Amino acid sequence: MEYRVSPRNGEEISLLGFGAMRLKTNGTNVDMPMAREQIKYAIDNGINYIDTAYLYGNGSGSNEKALGEIIEELGYRDRVYLSTKMN
Structure with a gap:
């Protein structure tokens, strides 16, 4: 994986x-x-930038909530940078 500072x-x-x-x-x-499974695979393979948004999923923040729960459960919070958007 390539990285930029x-x-x-x-x-x-x-x-x-x-x-x-x-x-x-x-x-x-x-x-x-x-x-x-998808998130774990990405992070375990060196991806540390994750993009989400309130409207992703069913449009009521479910994607952001799920992403947060999974990252916390995996113990990966200190390994990723999260990006979200609002409209």
């Missing part, structure tokens, strides 16, 4: 990011086992 804090951020928009849903909610 952030000019703001000197931290290394992966050139490739994980776009959480397409976390699998079962109609209305994030499919947590599948999402956990």
Whole structure:
């Protein structure tokens, strides 16, 4: 994995990011086992930049909530940089 150093804090951020928009849903909610597998795979393979948004998933913050729960459960919070958007 290639990284670039952030000019703001000197931290290394992966050139490739994980776009959480397409976390699998079962109609209305994030499919947590599948999402956990996807996120774990990305981070374990060196991706440390994750992009999400309130409207991703079912449009009510479910994507951000699921992402936060999974990262906390995996104990990976200190390994990733999160980016979100609002409209």
